Amino acid sequence: MKTTHKITFGNSAYMSDISNESIDLMVTSPPYPMIEMWDEIFSEQNPAIREALKNEDGNRAFELMNQELDKVWKEVYRVLKSGGFACINIGNATRKIGEEFKLYSSHSRILEYCISIGFSSLPEILWRKQTNAPNKFMGSGMLPAGAYVTLEHEHIIILRKGNKRNFKTEEEKLRRQKSAFFWEERNLWFSDIWEDLKGTKQNNIDNQIRERSGAYPFELAYRLINMFSLKEDTILDPFLGTGTTTMAAMAAGRNSIGFEIDPNFANQLSMRFQEIVTLSNDLIENRINNHLNFIKERISTRGALGYKNKVYGFPVMTSQEIEIAFSEVHKIVNKDHEFEIEYKEASSYKFSEDEILQKEPKSQQKKIWE
């Protein structure tokens, strides 16, 4: 199996080289309106934003920033296939402009716009990033009616274009089964609050680009890709940044297309993608070890499981998990902003139930990404 990963440096408001209805899933995190680190990027796209900020007109600046994002959401709607999902990670902003401190809710603004252009809104995820910072509470301390609740969460908006996707051919049905995830992963991934994902390190390795990357955790993109697409599907990220979505697509055996407005990211992206072989193999090892630990515990408390995975030989909870086969990355080939990934057959792990029961549970996880 092979997948391809294309990077375009340009404004994703104009993705004219992507044809209508050709993308299976979009996963992204845009620049957050009214978070200061993104003021300049927005102002370059529309100088009236710089003017509004200078005039301390927070509402106008917020609206104009969102109008820039609207252009991208409209393009995303065009290129998504019917039945395709769009997942948008977005944090609201708190900001004092002039004398007024308030919340700018990008979450509700984006949701309202996306629904207005035809997307259906689905149950969404709150990503809770608790902080222990001593100064996390804002305002009047212990005195009432002047303190503010601490913002410690971001949203992952989940949208769909049209109705449920149909899996018509036998090939597609089998590909869907091979792309399945474990029962215990389903229980964690499909809960509406994610508390186990830490924010990611924000320093960029290349000093030509801005100081903070605004990156989201690898696991966030990887989960969404596994939850809402099949192997060999095509994933789009219109705000690519450090390429986390591309890495996750590579590791999950999907194709991808990424847009990034800042061409200074080119070197960093190429360097980062060279880590894919190690990363994807560590990731598979973690998923398999987590599963082995889970079934060992399950068998010892509840007895034998009813099904066996065909590829790895270990027990699984349901018949939907018997075809699961991870795509092990073998090689990456760089062809000028287009990267090709070659995969091995999923054959290097085989487990018998006796072996699993004798195995010491591995508590140590391989570190995937920070």
Ligand SMILES: C[S@@+](CC[C@H](N)C(=O)[O-])C[C@H]1O[C@@H](n2cnc3c(N)ncnc32)[C@H](O)[C@@H]1O
């Ligand atoms: C929040 S960051 C994305 C971070 C990314 N998820 C990661 O893990 O590195 C948003 C990115 O979108 C880029 N950007 C902003 N406006 C854009 C536009 N109109 N078209 C393409 N890229 C844009 C910014 O330069 C920035 O790198």
